[in-house]
Amino acid sequence: MTTPANLQKRIQRVEMCDIVKRFPGVLANNKVCIEVNAGEVLALLGENGAGKSTLMRQLYGLYRPDGGQILIDGQPQVFHSPADAIAAGIGMIHQHFMLVPTLTVAQNVALGLKSSREPQLDLERVSKRIQELAQAYGLKVDPEAYVWQLSVGEQQRVEIIKALYRGASIIILDEPTAVLTPQEVNDLFVTLKRMTQEGHGLVFISHKLHEVMAISDRIAVLRDGQMIGSRPAKGVTRDDLVKMMVGREVKPLAPQPLQTGPVCLGISGLRAMGDRGTEALRGVDLEIHASEIVGVAGVSGNGQRELAQCLAGLRKNTAGTIQLNGQDITQASLLERMAAGQSYIPEERMRDGAIREFSVQENLFLRDHAAPQYTNGIFLNFARMAARTREVIQQYSIKAPGGDTPIKNLSGGNIQKLIMARELSRQPKALIAAQPTRGVDIGATEYIHQRLLEQRANGTAILLISEDLDEIRTLSDRIAVMYEGQIIGIVARGEATVEQIGLMMAGIPLQETRAKASA
Amino acid sequence: MNELFSLAVITGILTSAIRLATPYLFAAVGEAFAQSSGVVNLGVDGIMLVGAFVAFYVTLQTGNLWLAVLAAALVGLLMGLLMSLISVTLKAEQGISGIGLYMFGLGLSSLLFKLLVGTVQTIDGFKVIKIPLLGDIPMIGEIFFQHSLPVYAAFLLVPVAWWFLEKTTWGLKIKAVGQNPAAADSLGVSVDKVRYFSVCLGSVLAGLAGASLSTALVNLFQENLTAGLGFIAVALVYFGGWKPAGILVGALLFSTVNAFQLWMQVLGVNISSDVAVMLPYLLTIAALVFATNRVRQPAALNKPFERGEN
Numbered sequence: 032m033t034t035p036a037n038l039q040k041r042i043q044r045v046e047m048c049d050i051v052k053r054f055p056g057v058l059a060n061n062k063v064c065i066e067v068n069a070g071e072v073l074a075l076l077g078e079n080g081a082g083k084s085t086l087m088r089q090l091y092g093l094y095r096p097d098g099g100q101i102l103i104d105g106q107p108q109v110f111h112s113p114a115d116a117i118a119a120g121i122g123m124i125h126q127h128f129m130l131v132p133t134l135t136v137a138q139n140v141a142l143g144l145k146s147s148r149e150p151q152l153d154l155e156r157v158s159k160r161i162q163e164l165a166q167a168y169g170l171k172v173d174p175e176a177y178v179w180q181l182s183v184g185e186q187q188r189v190e191i192i193k194a195l196y197r198g199a200s201i202i203i204l205d206e207p208t209a210v211l212t213p214q215e216v217n218d219l220f221v222t223l224k225r226m227t228q229e230g231h232g233l234v235f236i237s238h239k240l241h242e243v244m245a246i247s248d249r250i251a252v253l254r255d256g257q258m259i260g261s262r263p264a265k266g267v268t269r270d271d272l273v274k275m276m277v278g279r280e281v282k283p284l285a286p287q288p289l290q291t292g293p294v295c296l297g298i299s300g301l302r303a304m305g306d307r308g309t310e311a312l313r314g315v316d317l318e319i320h321a322s323e324i325v326g327v328a329g330v331s332g333n334g335q336r337e338l339a340q341c342l343a344g345l346r347k348n349t350a351g352t353i354q355l356n357g358q359d360i361t362q363a364s365l366l367e368r369m370a371a372g373q374s375y376i377p378e379e380r381m382r383d384g385a386i387r388e389f390s391v392q393e394n395l396f397l398r399d400h401a402a403p404q405y406t407n408g409i410f411l412n413f414a415r416m417a418a419r420t421r422e423v424i425q426q427y428s429i430k431a432p433g434g435d436t437p438i439k440n441l442s443g444g445n446i447q448k449l450i451m452a453r454e455l456s457r458q459p460k461a462l463i464a465a466q467p468t469r470g471v472d473i474g475a476t477e478y479i480h481q482r483l484l485e486q487r488a489n490g491t492a493i494l495l496i497s498e499d500l501d502e503i504r505t506l507s508d509r510i511a512v513m514y515e516g517q518i519i520g521i522v523a524r525g526e527a528t529v530e531q532i533g534l535m536m537a538g539i540p541l542q543e544t545r546a547k548a549s550a
Numbered sequence: 551m552n553e554l555f556s557l558a559v560i561t562g563i564l565t566s567a568i569r570l571a572t573p574y575l576f577a578a579v580g581e582a583f584a585q586s587s588g589v590v591n592l593g594v595d596g597i598m599l600v601g602a603f604v605a606f607y608v609t610l611q612t613g614n615l616w617l618a619v620l621a622a623a624l625v626g627l628l629m630g631l632l633m634s635l636i637s638v639t640l641k642a643e644q645g646i647s648g649i650g651l652y653m654f655g656l657g658l659s660s661l662l663f664k665l666l667v668g669t670v671q672t673i674d675g676f677k678v679i680k681i682p683l684l685g686d687i688p689m690i691g692e693i694f695f696q697h698s699l700p701v702y703a704a705f706l707l708v709p710v711a712w713w714f715l716e717k718t719t720w721g722l723k724i725k726a727v728g729q730n731p732a733a734a735d736s737l738g739v740s741v742d743k744v745r746y747f748s749v750c751l752g753s754v755l756a757g758l759a760g761a762s763l764s765t766a767l768v769n770l771f772q773e774n775l776t777a778g779l780g781f782i783a784v785a786l787v788y789f790g791g792w793k794p795a796g797i798l799v800g801a802l803l804f805s806t807v808n809a810f811q812l813w814m815q816v817l818g819v820n821i822s823s824d825v826a827v828m829l830p831y832l833l834t835i836a837a838l839v840f841a842t843n844r845v846r847q848p849a850a851l852n853k854p855f856e857r858g859e860n
Contacts, residue, residue, distance in 0.1 A: 093736070093857060114738025129733035131726045133846065141719070142726050143737040150718040193737070 041230050042120045042200045043069050043104050045090070051098030052085055059085040061256045062099070067201055067232045072223060074247035074264070075236045078276055078472040080442060082256040083236045084126070087203045090234075091123040092116035114143075122199025124190045126206040126236075132179035136189050137161060139178055140196050157196075164195050168225050183330070184215040191222065202226065203234040208242055212330050213500065213533030220246050238276075238473075239501075240269050252276055277473050284477075284505055286484050288524075291508070292321030294354075295492035296342070296373075296461045301351035303341050311337040313516035314351070319461070319492040324483065326507030327496040330536050334516040335496045336378060339465040342494065343375040344368050345383075355461055369398070372460035376450055376467050378496070384450045385438055392420040392434040395453050423452045428478065444475025451482055462486060465496045480506060500532065514538045557689075559813060564693045566809035567802065568701065569767060573598070573759040573776075574801035575704040577783035579711045579794055580755025585787055586715065587748035588728040588850040589637055592648025594756045595780025596655020597629045601760025603659040606771035607666060609673045609764075619761050626757020629655065630750035638745045641854035652780070660773045667771070675769035676700055700762040707755075711794040724748050728848030731855040741855045756780065778831070785834045791846050800837065807833055 045067045052060040059082045067073045075083045088094045090101060092110030101108045103119055110116045113123075130139050141157045158174035165172055170188040178186060187207060194202050204223075208216045223233060223246060237243050243250055244264060251261040252275040259275045273281050296319040305311030311334045319325045329335055340346035342353060344365040352361045355371050363371065377383035385394045396405065396416055405412050405419070420434035427448045431441055438446050447467065454462065464483065468476040483506060487493055497503050503510055504524075511521045512535040520541045522532070527541060534544050577594050584591045601622035608618040629651065636647040676698035680686075685695040715721035726734040727744045735741050763779075764771050782804060790796025811826035 091736075112738055112740075113736055117738050123736070125736060127732075129730070129736040131729045131733055133729050133849075134722070134726065138722055139726075139733075142722055142734060143739040144719070146719050150720060152717055152719055152722060197737075 041069060042232065044102075045121075045201050045232065046102040047086065047090060047099065048102065049099040050086060050089060050096050050101075052082070052089060052094060053097050058256050060089075060096075063253065063256070063258045065251050065258070065261070067234055069200065069230050069232045070227050071248040072227060072233045072235055072246055074243040074250045075234055075253065076238065076240070076243050076250055076272060076276060077253035078238060078474075079444075079470055080472070081253040081276075083253050084205055086253070087123065087205060087234060087236060090116065091121055091203060117197050117199070120198060120200045121203070122194025122197060122201070123203040124187065124194060124205060124207055126209060128186050128190055130178045130186055130189060133177070135175055135177050136172055136181075136192075137174040139189060140174075140193050144197070160196065161192055164192050168195065168229070169222055183210045184212070184218065187211070187215075187219065188222075200230070201232045201234070203236070205236045206238075207235070208237065208239065210331065210498075212536050213529055214537060216242065240272050241501075243272070244269070254278060273473065281473055281477050284480055284484070286487075286506065288508070289322045289488065291323040292490060294318045295321045295356055296494065297352075297354040298342070299352055299354075301338070301341060301348055301353065303337050303346055303348045305334075305337055310349075311516050312341065312348070315513075315516070315518055317494075317511055317518060317521075319494055321460070321490045321492050322487055323508045324487050324493040324495050324506050326503035326510045327494065327513055328500055328503045328510055328532060328536060329498075329513035331498055333513045333536075335513055336465070337516075338513070339375075339378060339463055339494075339496050342373075342463050343377070369457075372457075374454040374457070374459035374462045376447075376454055376462070376464040378465035378469070380443070380447055380450055385446055387439040388437055390435045390437055391424065391429070391431050391441070391449060392416055394438055394449060395420055395423060395434075398453060399456070423449075423456075427452045427482075442472070442475075444471040444479075447471050447479060448475060451479060455482065455486060458489070459486075459491055461492045461494070463494050463496070466498065467495070468497070468499065468502060476502075500529065504529070504532075512536055559817070561689050561692055563806070563809045563813050565696070566812060567806040568693060568705075569697060570805035570808050571801045572701045572704040572762045572767065573779055574783055574786060574804060575707060575798065576755045576759035576762060577780055578786040578790065578797045578801060579707050580752035580759070581784055581787045582711070582752075582790070582792055582794065582797060583715075583724065583748045583755070584752035585851060586728045586792055586848055587724045587745045588731065588848050588853060588855070589634075589745055589749050590644045590648060590784075590852050591630075591633055591637075591651075591749055591752060591756075592645055592781075592784060593629065593633055593651025593655060594648075594752075594759075594783055595776050595778060596652035596659075597626050597753050597756040598760035598763065598776045598780045599655045599659040599774070600625050600629065601757030602764040602775050603662055603760075603771050604757075605761035606673060606764040607662070609675070610667070610671065613674070615676060615765055618765055619758065622757040622761035623754045624757070626754040626760075627750055629757070630753025631746075633753060634746045634749045637854070638742050638749070641856070644852050644854075656774060659771075659775075663771060663773060670770055670772050672770045673765065675764075676766040698766045700758075700766040704762065705798075708794045708798045715794070720747075725848070727855075728850055731850050731853075732857075735855070735857055745855075756783075759783070782830065782834050785838055788847075789837045792848065793846070803837070804830055804833060 048064050050060050050063045063086055077083045089096045092113045092115050108119055137154045137157045140161055141152060141154060147153045147156055161174045170192055172185055172188045207219060211219060227233060235247055247264045249261055250264050250267060252259040254276060298315055298317045301312050301315040303312040315338060327335055337346055341348050352359060355373055358371060360368055360371055381387060400411060405415050417434055424431055429445050429448045431445060468479055483493060495506055509521055509523050511518045512532060520535050531541055531544050535541060577598060581591060581594055604625050605618040605622040608621045609615055633651050636642045637644045678696055678698050681695040685691045723739050723744050727741050731741045763775060786797050786800040789800040808830050811829045814821060814826055815823050
């Protein structure tokens with residue numbers, strides 16, 4: 032069986048017309064219209080918060096539109112829940128996978144479906160069907176494996192199989208490449224091509240321009256809840272798309288090489304345990320010089336988080352040393368590290384970097400509230416603090432109504448700018464920046480990147496940990512690739528291709544790739 | 551002290567242990583259903599008390615044990631609906647609402663007992679049914695095959711619950727809702743419906759646990775008859791790792807200790823009865839400290855579900 036039987040009643044065309052969706056205080060979708068046809072990939076491009084996911088969640092029945100219409104092959108539809116959308120032939124692969132880790136692949140696929148032997152499960156039959164689908168679409172997966180045992184790429188394949196199993200003919204993919212290695216992205220694209228050949232219509236949500244340009248037939252751009260326009264993917268340029276997304280031109284950064292200084296942050300033989308009780312860092316050696324950005328690339332979960340935490344002093348190492356300007360800070364407390372000139376921008380900004388309910392001003396002074404210039408004896412000097420807050424809001428162009436606004440009302444990008452302002456204000460000698468632009472829009476990302484480069488020019492040693500390979504490649508003077516708790520290789524700017532770095536992220540050292548290439 | 555280890559006494563202890571495991575099994579298996587779907591119901595003891603009283607009272611009035619069991623199941627269902635309404639629909643903190651339900655059950659059963667009965671009386675409960683042939687085996691027969699119907703039912707519940715949780719579409723939904731409600735929701739499974747069902751099923755079983763106590767084990771009712779037994783049942787769910795088989799092991803362990811302390815008192819072993827009564831509770835604490843296997847704990851336990859949180 033090459034063509035799945037459940038594709039018999041294939042949807043030819045889905046239209047969403049004049050969709051309006053309001054959330055308290057936000058107009059998430061303002062009269063948005065899109066259409067998807069069988070056999071094509073429509074990319075939905077836009078910044079975080081532009082309303083892409085909201086729009087698609089309405090097509091999948093998770094939200095009800097406040098206005099507008101959904102038409103399938105010309106017939107108006109009302110979806111009260113995902114069950115209705117699934118029944119109509121819509122599938123969705125969510126950004127955060129909707130899988131139950133403690134269940135097997137087959138159990139995850141069978142969840143919520145009638146069994147042929149109701150009330151008993153018939154997992155053998157489900158497994159057989161999964162294998163048929165896997166065969167037809169090139170989605171290799173073991174139906175008996177538990178989901179927690181699977182890699183992220185495999186989990187995504189399970190998600191796609193889940194949608195196909197339910198006979199979805201229009202499939203929405205919400206930021207499907209965010210968690211994948213470059214190689215896994217290629218595999219995914221092969222699968223997506225196969226799906227369009229089989230007559231599926233796909234909606235590909237993303238904010239990564241080159242991916243969108245590589246995979247889609249048409250590109251629709253959303254900004255601030257409005258449809259800015261839709262273009263055929265052929266002939267469109269990166270600059271056109273950025274302009275549509277951001278509303279102005281954004282020039283790509285091209286940092287100039289700098290004369291680097293002496294070693295500032297020296298890490299040697301660093302070992303540490305992870306949260307699951309396994310060794311997360313297995314001997315990390317890395318040196319970061321003054322006026323240098325060292326990027327740490329790697330698939331998430333290979334020790335980057337633990338490395339950042341060890342350096343920040345939030346996680347105890349079991350072996351190895353950390354030196355800051357020749358001073359051993361391995362055993363130093365957080366306060367001592369700060370005093371020695373180290374700053375830290377944490378990965379989870381809302382959990383470790385700021386307090387949601389606190390105001391801009393309070394968050395800005397979380398650390399330096401006891402500094403002599405902001406105190407009168409044991410009392411806080413609010414006038415000084417307010418003045419400094421106004422200064423920072425101006426200087427870092429933080430979009431906030433005022434210093435007393437709780438930061439939960441700010442966008443991710445503005446919160447991150449605030450944290451940057453706090454961490455950079457004391458001119459750190461070393462800066463650990465973990466995922467500084469994750470979930471941050473292009474405008475703010477551009478700003479944060481410029482700040483990091485400025486800091487580098489000022490002589491700071493910067494360790495940049497990021498899952499965004501483009502970011503790493505743009506900013507880093509040297510790229511260290513982490514794999515299973517070790518640095519598998521360090522390459523200078525421009526020394527390795529994306530593919531080579533991708534292979535390093537998958538655990539294949541550069542020498543091996545090169546040897547193969549020359550053989 | 552030596553007579554404690556005679557063959558007859560050991561047989562007696564083990565027979566009691568099987569009998570005493572009954573309410574633990576009903577209540578803990580029921581709680582396992584609720585917890586597997588992500589709801590901690592700390593009101594088990596309260597539901598048991600009301601169930602125990604209602605079953606006792608119906609038997610006292612009508613002499614019909616089946617009607618008594620039905621009535622206990624019904625009040626269990628009603629209290630389960632109340633718990634679901636509070637914790638699932640209104641999304642109240644589960645621990646607090648469960649304790650509220652317990653206090654309610656404790657107060658209601660005491661009040662009804664004082665108003666309608668007043669003094670402790672005994673009833674004719676379920677009769678012992680000796681299983682033909684098997685019941686005649688020396689020792690084994692007495693220990694395992696000479697019990698009343700609710701005792702057999704409680705042990706039969708264990709494989710049935712396992713089958714339900716592991717082998718049916720409903721069991722799959724319950725576990726999925728307890729581990730990742732958003733995933734279940736995205737596949738069109740109604741999280742609320744599954745949780746209502748699981749909590750109510752668990753509460754019906756808690757009602758039956760109470761009924762088994764008042765109509766098959768002690769054949770009477772008094773204020774706070776359960777003496778915290780429902781809380782031990784909640785602990786047993788953790789101890790058993792949310793698996794019916796694990797709960798069976800835990801229930802037998804507790805009932806054996808309980809039977810042992812009862813026999814110590816009967817035989818007049820020179821230990822203060824207060825200390826003896828304390829034993830099962832001390833064991834609860836010890837068991838929970840050592841049962842550290844939280845791997846299978848439903849990840850969404852104690853967390854109300856709201857769609858759209860990202």
